[in-house]
Amino acid sequence: MMTDMKKAGFLDRAPWALCSLLLAVLATGCEPECVDQFDCAKLGSPGEDKRYVCESNRCVSRDIPTPRPDGGTPADAGTDAGTDAGTDAGTDVDTDAGTDAGTDVDTDAGTDAGTDAGITCADAPHDAKLGTLRLQTGFIAAETAPLPAGIGAVVPLTRSATPALYGLNSDKSIYALGTWPDIVASTTPLYPVVQPADQGLRNYLNGFLASDGVRVTAGYTLADVSGKLAIYDTSSPGASTYVSSRGNYSVVGVEGAFLINSLNIEGVSGSTPAIYALKTGSTPFQGVVLATFPAAAEYSGYNALASNGIAVFGYAEGFNNYLHAVAPATYTAALSAGTSVDLTSADTPELFKSDDVLNASGFGAGVAIVRGFYDGEDYSANPRSVVRVPLTLTGAGDTAVAVGTPGSVLDVIDSCTRVILTAPLGEDLLLGVQDKNSRRLVRLQIRAP
Structure with missing residues (x-):
């Protein structure tokens, strides 16, 4: 077995990197406990009606908020993948992405991943640039190609x-x-x-x-x-x-x-x-x-x-x-x-x-x-x-x-x-995206303070 490789060929394919499955838990100590919500998911559930969120690089237990109407429909009742991901990525990133990442991502991601109570990717609205990706506060999706x-x-x-x-x-x-x-x-x-x-x-x-x-x-x-x-x-x-x-x-x-x-x-x-x-x-x-x-x-x-x-x-x-x-x-x-x-x-x-x-x-x-x-x-x-x-x-x-x-x-x-x-593209980042609409490059920029 090959013992010198740790990643795929292209990012979306891994035909031969047999040693690339990394399974250990991220070390803590004096290092940040988390960078995003996926770090906290490794800790499991903190209890009924609670979940971990990443705040100031630490996983903190928080109450799961009461579901809110999303785009005119009650509480993730089938259209959240479209309204949350589709509009947040393109038009609401500074407000919704900033709060969703800390308070709404587990509820959304848990139900949106794939069908969101029956809505398929073919039916879900997609932002023209980022599809259903959720861009965080501090970054801008600029031109695409x-x-x-x-x-x-x-x-x-x-x-x-x-x-x-x-x-x-x-x-x-x-x-x-x-x-x-x-x-x-x-x-x-x-x-x-x-x-x-x-x-x-x-x-x-x-x-x-x-x-x-x-x-x-x-x-x-x-x-x-x-x-x-x-x-x-x-x-x-x-x-x-x-x-x-x-x-x-x-x-x-x-x-x-x-x-x-x-x-x-x-x-x-x-x-x-x-x-x-x-x-x-x-x-x-x-x-x-x-x-x-x-x-x-x-x-x-x-x-x-x-x-x-x-x-x-x-x-x-x-x-x-x-x-x-x-x-x-x-x-x-x-x-x-x-x-x-x-x-x-x-x-x-x-x-x-x-x-x-x-x-x-x-x-x-x-x-x-x-x-x-x-x-x-x-x-x-x-x-x-x-x-x-x-x-x-x-x-x-x-x-x-x-x-x-x-x-x-x-x-x-x-x-x-x-x-x-x-x-990399100068001071920016080119992001390759693929969804139901196309394969495209999106130029991400750091928002000026």
């Missing part, structure tokens, strides 16, 4: 006002998608992710797509956990190439390098979970060890990059995924000197730890974390919520990172609308 069929990951090439977007297709190729928000459904693949010599072997897409500003990379794994990164050069397609990377799992790009969460990279001996860097500033590309995990770390994890340059490096230990923040001054110095970053250092603080992490993406000066679980039958990912952790540079020379309080971005309250991907 169609998400072409088959695209399971996207990445912007630049952080300009109209960044070029590239997509990873389920046909195992990289495609150009136009510029945001003018997405086009291209029918011409730019570059195959799987090297021709491996296309006859059993192979699996690893679900990520990353850019160093010039190149775009995606990865795959073979049955023996060997694998490669396909590196497509957007300025000189003829210079595109493949680089060996055993167990490549999650990648982000910075100027002049890809930062790879894997078991190794071409040019580096051994097979150990770590953060490797592929320096792309000159050819041939050079692979080095960039950051080491604690001794107890068993598996690879998630990488992300905030808009202020703070990198997030993750690993899995036992049933939990751990995420650490690393200042750009720290990892760029290591890249230049050929040294490695120690993720047990005080300057690389742990920012999140949970048994239900499905993905991580930069979201402004912070990281958005998709939380949920894997279906036991087909290992498909089932996102339940998205939370955001603010990250700020501190210390002399901006070499340290201050971790802010995690906060909920949105909740998946029923099975009618799915979250299928997240990706």
Whole structure:
């Protein structure tokens, strides 16, 4: 059995991550007890006519409120999935989403999940942008664009006002998608992710797509956990190439390098979970060890990059995924000197730890974390919520990172609308959504104070 992977390929499929079912309980102690209502659900019921809600990062027992009329019908009598989720997500997010998350979500989510007393997803009203997702106070759903069929990951090439977007297709190729928000459904693949010599072997897409500003990379794994990164050069397609990377799992790009969460990279001996860097500033590309995990770390994890340059490096230990923040001054110095970053250092603080992490993406000066679980039958990912952790540079020379309080971005309250991907877009977050109306990308923004 494969023992180095902890997530699916695309966010909505998990064809081979046999070790990705995380079952332990979130640790407490001095850490926040909860970020959203799904943390509190692990505690069970506090008693008759009561339920736990997440208040100030603690699970608190509260009386279940008397059901209220919703959209003209009494107390969830068949239309709450439409009026609550459909209107809250688009028009009432600042008031209803803020209060529903604390007082009404258990009542709604418990009955809305699927049919809500007979109302099916086909009949339930959906917000044009977010479907039945519930956006929390402090965030805005801005413009949307169609998400072409088959695209399971996207990445912007630049952080300009109209960044070029590239997509990873389920046909195992990289495609150009136009510029945001003018997405086009291209029918011409730019570059195959799987090297021709491996296309006859059993192979699996690893679900990520990353850019160093010039190149775009995606990865795959073979049955023996060997694998490669396909590196497509957007300025000189003829210079595109493949680089060996055993167990490549999650990648982000910075100027002049890809930062790879894997078991190794071409040019580096051994097979150990770590953060490797592929320096792309000159050819041939050079692979080095960039950051080491604690001794107890068993598996690879998630990488992300905030808009202020703070990198997030993750690993899995036992049933939990751990995420650490690393200042750009720290990892760029290591890249230049050929040294490695120690993720047990005080300057690389742990920012999140949970048994239900499905993905991580930069979201402004912070990281958005998709939380949920894997279906036991087909290992498909089932996102339940998205939370955001603010990250700020501190210390002399901006070499340290201050971790802010995690906060909920949105909740998946029923099975009618799915979250299928997240990706950074400058200071914002692209959210891939699928429901009865379409597959689309929604640009989420942080509401100004």
